[in-house]
Amino acid sequence: MNQTVDVAVIGAGPSGAVVSALLRRHGYRVCVLEKQHFPRFVIGESLLPHCMEMLEEAGMARAVAATPGFQYKNGAAFTWGERYTCFEFTDKFTPGPGTTFQVQRAVFDKVLIDEAAKQGVDVRFGHGVTAFDHSGEQARLTVQPETGEAYTLQAAFVLDASGYGRVLPCLLDLETPSSLPPRQAVFTHIDDHIVGNEFDRNKILISTHPKLRDVWFWLIPFSNGRASIGVVGEPARLQREGLVGDEAVLKQFVSEVPMLARILTNAVWDNGVPFRSLSNYSANVKALHGRHFALLGNAAEFLDPVFSSGVTIALHSAKLAAALLHRQLSGEVVDWQSEFAVPLMVGVNAFRTYVSGWYDGSFQDVIYSCSEQVNPDIRRMISAILAGYSWDESNPFVTKSTRRLQALAEICGAATPTAV
Known part of the structure; x- marks a missing residue:
């Protein structure tokens, strides 16, 4: 068992599988440490079309499409009382895939990590991380297998993809309360x-x-x-x-x-x-990165399941981190704040606007009152966000999300009926 690798990844969920595959494709020695055994039950079962771009890049899209039981998905429907409306993700503002799948996550997650292993990633199930030292020239992880003695794994960099386990946020005291109410x-x-x-x-x-x-x-x-x-x-x-x-x-x-x-x-x-x-699933952290580490997906921040953004944010963070880490390990000087944290938060903050707008009623007013009547271009911009393309800064409903939603909601709110 190799005790020194280029990159250690904590967690074998979607972000861990994708980031490890992307890095392995650049030739790095990557080890994934997963405390649990797969398959295991988890929610977050409705993917967004933007996910398919990252899965394709990681060489996993074909395996996902071929898995029995996954349901073809081309949009989102909404109902309130007797009202019903829907968005077709193929009719959207941002280029890119317009369809995806609804998946049993126990199966989906195993498909992804199995594909990463086929590509040469060292995947260790039943290995939990109990300590993290990033004070030296390399990071040092204390790993406790289910059976046997603990060992130390050294890595040039560690990516925490542990999801709700939030391993490094807990070990490094990075957790901070979410701005969203407990649900x-x-x-x-x-x-x-x-x-x-x-x-x-x-x-x-x-x-x-x-x-x-x-x-x-x-x-x-x-x-x-x-x-x-x-x-x-x-x-x-x-x-x-x-x-x-x-x-x-x-x-x-x-x-x-x-x-x-x-x-x-x-x-x-x-x-x-x-x-x-x-x-109390919503979570936040004080920082998305530090010396020898970065946080991916739910290990960093989880908003709310309402628009199925969790896996999309996880995979987008994996893509950003893999590209930046490849540059760093190739000898470039990189800035994780401006090149990882800031770009990632563009999409996270856009999603946050619409999650908050859902619960305060303003986005519901848009969806239930006049989504069919709004300018078709605006409807396509909203559809793009619901399809996961919340990092497209050419979309004004991304870059000016709060102001745009407020203006549209004021128009639609006056027409909102009471559900029956």
């Missing part, structure tokens, strides 16, 4: 048996509660007849007298959404998949 997600997989023809399996369906506009639902269909379903809201919103346990909460709230109640009337909930919940 809870309750979710499971169902055998959907969807009835009627009002539901498009090629799109994620995002539903707003008829009365509680800050409570929303996802329905993500897979091609094998199953679907991921969840409800998201502040914990106090999801607490009701008589509702005990995640199953009771999710079933009750879903029954209150007209479209979900109609199309899921034949759904089978008792299929062996447990009901789960995740609380």
Whole structure:
């Protein structure tokens, strides 16, 4: 077992798999350390088209497309009361792929890391990182395997792709409270048996509660007849007298959404998949990089699942980091703040605008009141962001996101009806 590598990657999720493959393609010795074993259950199942660019660059897109059970996806649909609207991602402002997949993450993540291993990446499952020393000329990781004694792994650079595990933020005291309120997600997989023809399996369906506009639902269909379903809201919103346990909460709230109640009337909930919940998932850090390290994806910041931005941010951060680290390891002097942190936050902050606008109602006003009537060019700009292209600085709804959303919401807000 090699104890000295060029790059150590903590975490074998999407960002870890992609960044390790990209670096391996440049000939570097890359080791991925993953505390868990794959496959393992995780949410974040609806990809955005921008993801396909990074997967293609990492040599993984073909394997993803060939995996059974992944559902072709070409857009996003929204419902509130009896209102329904949708965005086609092929009709967008930014060039690039307009379609992607909705995936079972346990399978998807394993496909990606297996592809990285095929490309020569050293992947070590069951190896957790317990300490990090970056004071010397190289970084030193203390690694504890499930069996056997701890060992030290030296690397010129370490990329933390540990997701919710947030290994380096915890070890280096980098965590800081998120600016977003604490929220809870309750979710499971169902055998959907969807009835009627009002539901498009090629799109994620995002539903707003008829009365509680800050409570929303996802329905993500897979091609094998199953679907991921969840409800998201502040914990106090999801607490009701008589509702005990995640199953009771999710079933009750879903029954209150007209479209979900109609199309899921034949759904089978008792299929062996447990009901789960995740609380206080939004996170932030004091810095995205430091001496001998950088943070990728959810290890750095996670906003909210509402627009499926998590995997997209993770993969975009992997692409940025791999390109910059290649230059650094080739002898160039690079600036991680101006060439990694600042560009990454362009897209993160754009997503943040629309996440915040979703919960304060302003973006919902745009979607439910006049998204069909707005200027087609503006609609394509919004579609591009929903498709994951939030780093396209030629799109004014990226670079001037707050001002543009506010202006559009003021126009649309006056026309917003009450859901029924």
